[in-house]
Amino acid sequence: MKILLTGTNGQVGYELARSLQGLGQVVAPQRAECDLSQPDQLRSLIRMLEPDLIINPAAYTAVDKAESEPELAMLVNAEAPAVMAEEAARLGSGLIHFSTDYVFDGSAQRPYDENDPTNPVSVYGKTKLAGEQAILASDCAHLILRTSWVYGMRGKNFLLTMLRLAGERDQLRVVADQIGAPTWSRTLAEVTAHVVAQLVAVDQADTAAKGRGWQEWWHKHSGIYHCTAQGSTSWHGFTEAIIRQALPEKAVTVTPIATHDYPTPARRPANSQLSCAKFMDHFCDLPDWQQALQLCLQA
Numbered sequence: 001m002k003i004l005l006t007g008t009n010g011q012v013g014y015e016l017a018r019s020l021q022g023l024g025q026v027v028a029p030q031r032a033e034c035d036l037s038q039p040d041q042l043r044s045l046i047r048m049l050e051p052d053l054i055i056n057p058a059a060y061t062a063v064d065k066a067e068s069e070p071e072l073a074m075l076v077n078a079e080a081p082a083v084m085a086e087e088a089a090r091l092g093s094g095l096i097h098f099s100t101d102y103v104f105d106g107s108a109q110r111p112y113d114e115n116d117p118t119n120p121v122s123v124y125g126k127t128k129l130a131g132e133q134a135i136l137a138s139d140c141a142h143l144i145l146r147t148s149w150v151y152g153m154r155g156k157n158f159l160l161t162m163l164r165l166a167g168e169r170d171q172l173r174v175v176a177d178q179i180g181a182p183t184w185s186r187t188l189a190e191v192t193a194h195v196v197a198q199l200v201a202v203d204q205a206d207t208a209a210k211g212r213g214w215q216e217w218w219h220k221h222s223g224i225y226h227c228t229a230q231g232s233t234s235w236h237g238f239t240e241a242i243i244r245q246a247l248p249e250k251a252v253t254v255t256p257i258a259t260h261d262y263p264t265p266a267r268r269p270a271n272s273q274l275s276c277a278k279f280m281d282h283f284c285d286l287p288d289w290q291q292a293l294q295l296c297l298q299a
């Protein structure tokens, strides 16, 4: 199976490049050869490579900056997935795309499920939702994995920021009224690889590539899935867990503050919790966020 992987230097893309090893021929171009803000270049690349599967963790992820760069965010987060979906449909290939909790406004009093109405409150959220809608409209074989609060040991993320700040300061003020599930990039990569392994097995059992088993698998599984670590906390709770586990000797006071005490250009949902029952029912279990954090820090 030939797999086109985007965003290979990002948090999730980097881990995917590792986790997908042995599952197929992974082609992971750098941004210069696969610039998602250039739809024609992307289309030509897909036509040249003819991948069986496109995995797209690349995105315009600068949530605050997107407020002042809506056109670029829309190109990368909506136009590019639209091109991937059109080309996947044309080739009979599959598309695994990553999306976000920020498609919701966060006003629900319980975890969101896949059928809940969306209502993004930021440019980033709107562009990611437009990407989802383009994929759904294309009728290609697809999995859309909505995740939340991604962290890991590379790139820009909350874990690395808090480790740095906790090393420098004795006191931190952190937002306590946004609730979600911190999700390790490696968890996402590993569960995605688990899904791809199922698909590879199905494909290998067919007499022809992308035969009947392939079609049936996608028919059964195509759709949107919520995919995060299990359990939830606030950014404040996440910070306390990070310091407790990574810097147990360091005395840092973490003061809870409200969202309005930490103004940002983009609004964020108060409730980012996503119910992952559908993903676990179709594919595999997801780890508790605290266990995953411990494994990440050990790694």
Ligand SMILES: NC(=O)c1ccc[n+]([C@@H]2O[C@H](COP(=O)([O-])OP(=O)(O)OC[C@H]3O[C@@H](n4cnc5c(N)ncnc54)[C@H](OP(=O)(O)O)[C@@H]3O)[C@@H](O)[C@H]2O)c1
Pocket (backbone or CB within 6 Å): 006, 007, 008, 009, 010, 011, 012, 013, 031, 034, 035, 036, 037, 056, 057, 058, 059, 060, 061, 076, 098, 099, 100, 101, 128, 146, 147, 148, 149, 150, 151, 155, 156, 185
């Ligand atoms: N981070 C989160 O907290 C979070 C939460 C919910 C959902 N998600 C979603 O999860 C997925 C993975 O996120 P992540 O945290 O791994 O993102 P990330 O670390 O910010 O990585 C994004 C990747 O996209 C690439 N990219 C950006 N603009 C591009 C362009 N014009 N052309 C080609 N590549 C481009 C970047 O390339 P360069 O390396 O060249 O910059 C980078 O490799 C995304 O779909 C994101 O929307 C993330």
